[in-house]
Amino acid sequence: MDGRAVAPAAGTVLNALATGTGSAFAIDLETTAAVDLTDDGEVVGEIAARPEADATLIERCAALAIEAYADAADLDSAAMGARIRTDSDVPMASGLKSSSAAANATVLATLDALGVADAVDRLDACKLGVRAAREAGVTVTGAFDDASASMLGGVTVTDNTNDELLAREAIDWHALVYTPPEQSFSADADVSACQRIAPMADLVAELALDGRYGEAMTVNGFAFCGALDFSTGPLIDALPDVTGVSLSGTGPSYVAVGDRDRLEAVADRWREREGTTRLLRTRTDGTRTT
Template sequence: MHGQARAPAAGTILNALATGTGSAFAIEEYTTATVELHTDGDGVTGTVAEDDDADTRLIETCVEYVLDAHGGPDVTGGHVETESEVPMASGLKSSSAAANATVMATLDALGKTEKMTREDAARLGVMAARDVGVTVTGAFDDASASMLGGVTVTDNTTDDLLARDTVEWDVLVYTPDEQAFSADADVERCEQIAPMADLVADLALDGEYGRAMTVNGLAFSAALEFSTEPMVEAMPLVEGVSLSGTGPSVVAVGDREALEGVARTWEQRAGSTWLTTTQQSGTRTI
């Protein structure tokens, strides 16, 4: 039994660490999961194509949860492999993309993609992420954007989808060389900027995504002790710019010509800078 799916990465509009409300948008950069299920052996194993030593607990747990819900007595285990264009621990929702792709690939292998709504499939991946400790908030904002496409606004304390919208943006991403793991973020410092997060949530729910991003980026860069210089360089030219997730990536949206100008500035910094677009269709089997 074979299944395969791919899930997009995402950028941040509102980081949920301060209040539990979050918002994210899907981008055209993908993680692909391939799942093989079997009936003649026990257990689930996993590999990450880019890193033989990577922690595979999240993707293995996603397979196990789908099998518990929909596998039946004949399926005794399987193997999952992910291959990703999304750099790990960069703030671009690599864990959410891996979980979403794995859940959908497992359902595909079972021939049961219709048995779960895509919202519930995202929630299953969020449950797995919480259980293995790769997220503080549960990241339903990130997972829902990656699963559904477009922009989502969510309550991560209840895993409720508050809003979803379609956005057509060009996107510029700057990723420094260092990594920043979400589970290591200083939650107490983030909670201190809750009033700013409430403002960002209001802006996002009013459809003011660009302004929301920029306020979020300034506030969370301060809380998480990242430089705001890349954001300041971009602000006069773009519709919105923010620290993505808990960093270190910075994501800007707006007119492509303007973003190309920002890219020439960001490319002088150590790390990688690349242009992409928003993604509207979310996670899909392939």
């Protein structure tokens, strides 16, 4: 019994660290998960090309999915194990939601292996991955904003405190992503500094819920660059040629949206910086079995 699923990465509209309200949108970078169910009761994960990487998150995702849905598949969850392998073009610890993509892909691949993927509500599947992320200690907020954007596609606004979806829109944008060479782990972010800019985060949430995502991103970008001590240089490079630009997550990546021709001009400026620049599209289809 095997299953396979693919999940997109995401960029940030509003970082949830300040108030618990967050917003993100899916982008065309993917993580693939393959899950083989076993009868030895062991859940073992592997991250392709990174044998030293901690696989706790994907192992917990598969275990929770088995625990929750094996009975629906008329299988004995107590005796069931899994072998999980993920492969990704999403750089890790880059602010592009690699953990959320890995969690979503693993949960859905496990449900696919169980034969129940089509019967499980996508938000319920998403919440399993969020729970696994919290238990694995790879997130501060639970990342329901990032996970919901990756699972559902489009842009989402969420209350991460209560895992509540406040809004979703199936936007179709061009997106530009700049990723410096360093890494930044969200679990290490200065939460207290982020909480001090809560009034700015409230403004960003109002803009996002009003559908003014570009303005929301830009306000978020300047506010969180200040709180998390990242350079605003890439934001300045992008303005006024983009609809919106922000630090993505807790960095170090930056993401901009707008007209393709103007994004290409920004890409030329970003490529003068050390790191990787990618011109992408947003995704509206979210996580899917393959």
